[in-house]
Each structure stands twice: as C-alpha cells, then as structure tokens.
Amino acid sequence: MRAVVKIMKITYRNILVSLLSIALLSLTGCGTFSWSNPNLGEKSTDGLLKDKKYEQALEKLNRHNDAPWAQFRLGLLYEMGNGVSQDYQKALYWYLKASVQMSDDDWSKGKGSYGKGGFYNQNCNAYNSQIRIGGMYYNGTGTEKDPVEAYLWINYALRNAEKDYNSPNPMFNYENFNKLKNSLSEEQKHLIEIREKVWEPAKTDIYKKIILDKIN
Secondary structure (H helix, E strand, O other): OHHHHHHHHHHHOOOOOOOOOOOOOOOOOOOOOOOOOOOOOHHHHHHHHHOOOHHHHHHHHHHOOOOHHHHHHHHHHHHHOOOOOOOHHHHHHHHHHHHOOOOOOOHHHOOOOOOOOOOOOHHHHHHHHHHHHHHHHHHOOOOOOOHHHHHHHHHHHHHHHHHHHOOOOOOOOHHHHHHHHHHOOHHHHHHHHHHOOOOOHHHOHHHHHHHHHHHO
C-alpha cells in the first residue's frame, strides 16, 4: 500500500494543484497506478500526465471515457485547467459519472485477478471523485456552496474507502475536514444525521439533474 501511495503522489504532484481548501489532495489512499495495473491505457496516461503531455493524455482519456479511471482524470483536468480550458461544469460531469461506479467484488477494489476491462479498482476512482465533488460544494465551484452536501459527499467516500481498503486515508487533509464538521450548525448536523442513513451518490439531486436528465 505504501509503495502505491508513493507512486500516486509522484503521478499527481503536477496536476493536483490545491484549489480546494477542504481537500489539498483528494486521494483516498487507494491509488490505482501500479506496474501491474491491467486497465488498458491507464498506466500510460498517468505517465503522460506526469510529463505534462496533456494533449496526448486527453486523447487517451476521451478514448476510454466509459471507464471510471478515465472519468476521474477527465474531471481533474477540467477542474484544474490542465491541457483544457478550466470548466467546473465539465469537471463535475465527469466526477459524477465516476462517482457511482462502485461494486463489492474484489476486482473493483483492486484485489481480484479478473474482471471487466477498464474497471479494475474502480471503487478508488469513485471515492476520489466523490471527495472532489465534496470539495466543489465546500468552495462553491461548479455548484452552489453547501457545507451539508460537502460533508455528505466526503464522509461517504472516506467511510467506504476505509472499509474497502482496510486503512485510514493517509493523503486526505483530515484537519480541514474536521474544520468543516466543527463549522456545522446543530440544525445542519441534525439534517446530516437524517440524510446520511439513505444517502448515496446516485440518489442525489445533482446526479439526477446532470447525468440522468442528460441521458433521458
């Protein structure tokens, strides 16, 4: 796990510019970059991103944009404005697409030996995307500023990532997350307590509005 996390730090050092005070690095510690990664195109794309060859990386990402790993990285590029014009709405769109792509099998958690191509360790990309969406709600980028929604998205990702990967997140800024929790009013905390019992990304209004409405 430590080796994978170290590689992820190197891979994203140049593209994860800290625009979000709630998530200096929105990685859950379940990094998908490894030399044995079976996802077609992911390893080579991360190499291009590391070398700031954004045009070539974007071409690969668009070619694989049905895969969670590509959707998460497309969201990053549009959020940061690397190789494309900064566009929070497009970033949100791709993060939302990746955010619901979770499964309970070993392949989806990066542990299995076989599964659907492009979906190896897909849960990691879903959780990373959920945290980025939470950060956008926290800062009001691409959507209205809403601390309750920010908390719901981020806490859901952290809770499930720790369950899937059996370890706390070593790269997430818990100090800022605690600041968010401490800033909530009693009314907001009560609302969160009620909503999080049935809360999940696919049931959110923003997912229905941006993803489902577009499909329908």
